[in-house]
């Protein structure tokens with residue numbers, strides 16, 4: 224096993240301060256909290272703990288910046304700034320990937336190959352998209368001409384989760400800046416480091432002071448709540464748990480903020496007997512355990528058609544046992560540590576519950592050998608549960624999947640839809656008609672056929688039911704991050 228010594232020598236964890244009006248600052252009362260490395264359980268740094276006062280300062284700076292030089296940037300100038308941010312992220316890809324791995328416990332290699340390049344691409348994509356946009360115009364016979372203009376929404380609050388910190392923050396920030404808004408960002412309390420570096424990158428790329436602001440801290444009764452309640456925050460984009468979404472909606476109601484929600488999921492992975500089993504298993508390993516299963520899109524409810532159920536399980540269990548679990552900085556690690564002690568206990572609680580519910584743990588449910596410290600859980604496959612069991616119905620958000628057999632197409636569609644979530648679904652089949660037929664009946668915002676996690680940033684991304692409100696991506700992002708005014712000229 225080769226440890227990535229060089230990167231650990233070069234990159235040290237950082238202490239995190241807020242970034243307000245173009246400067247790094249401490250909290251007014253100097254309060255901080257610990258930043259814990261989930262792979263070692265060690266305290267690796269301290270994070271400024273913001274609250275209402277810091278959010279007030281950040282929102283005031285963002286509001287002022289709407290009137291400053293930012294509003295006069297031409298489309299080309301804004302596009303150039305976005306492109307530079309993407310370039311600077313790529314220049315610092317190793318540092319950012321190392322900090323992301325330390326904060327989250329995810330494999331360094333994944334951060335290096337997926338999270339950080341995608342963060343850069345979010346900026347590059349919207350830098351291009353921005354320059355190709357038009358607006359609507361309608362001629363009403365000889366009576367009138369109608370056309371619309373697009374303006375920024377204003378100050379946008381961004382509340383982020385810990386699982387894909389840099390990828391998801393930039394998925395919001397890039398279109399937000401492209402549309403000419405200003406931002407107040409709050410990263411998850413568990414993962415503050417890459418957002419802190421991103422603030423400096425934005426400044427270096429030429430983003431004027433006050434346009435982006437960053438406040439660290441917790442959610443309820445803290446920085447998160449202060450953003451959602453602030454009268455001068457015009458819109459809030461939130462990615463996180465469904466129940467947090469409910470709390471934010473209540474808080475945002477009194478000032479009627481525009482909201483965009485990307486929430487939880489319990490996504491079905493439906494495997495028909497006519498699919499290519501080896502291809503299914505290659506991808507199902509990723510859709511089950513990538514990022515320790517801490518991806519909102521993970522296919523944690525696996526349904527396999529009866530004729531291939533046993534063959535699937537045999538191969539899937541064997542391949543899962545081969546996954547290297549452990550230190551994120553060891554070459555070849557595929558599954559790292561889950562985010563926190565609290566989450567580790569929660570995921571293990573679900574595994575215990577599965578046994579009480581009559582399930583059989585085919586592999587996993589324990590810790591990898593030789594790891595006394597760190598929040599590690601071996602990838603876990605559970606069978607023998609009924610569709611009503613809590614482990615089949617609730618989002619576990621860890622390296623745990625349940626596998627259930629099914630017989631008919633109708634039956635699996637009914638089971639797949641029997642949930643209040645509606646984020647993603649994967650369908651495996653080589654029958655073209657069936658692929659379309661099933662996809663049209665699945666209640667989810669994102670449906671993949673014979674693949675998973677394949678994204679094109681022009682397409683609508685988001686969930687239905689309690690998995691989200693609105694869509695982001697391409698034009699859909701601009702719908703959220705801008706206001707349209709229609710102008711009618713009587714001819």
Ligand code: NAD
Pocket residue numbers: 382383384385386387391409410411412440441442443444446447448451462463464465467468470471484485486487488518519618620646686690691
């Ligand atoms: P979480 O809801 O606990 O926290 C997310 C953020 O909200 C954090 O920054 C937190 O501090 C803040 N927050 C918490 N309570 C708040 C409140 N009352 N007011 C304002 N802010 C508050 O979610 P998490 O545990 O960080 O992330 C995991 C969840 O996110 C999972 O449910 C996962 O499915 C979901 N998720 C969804 C997507 C998607 O695209 N749909 C992507 C990633 C994660």
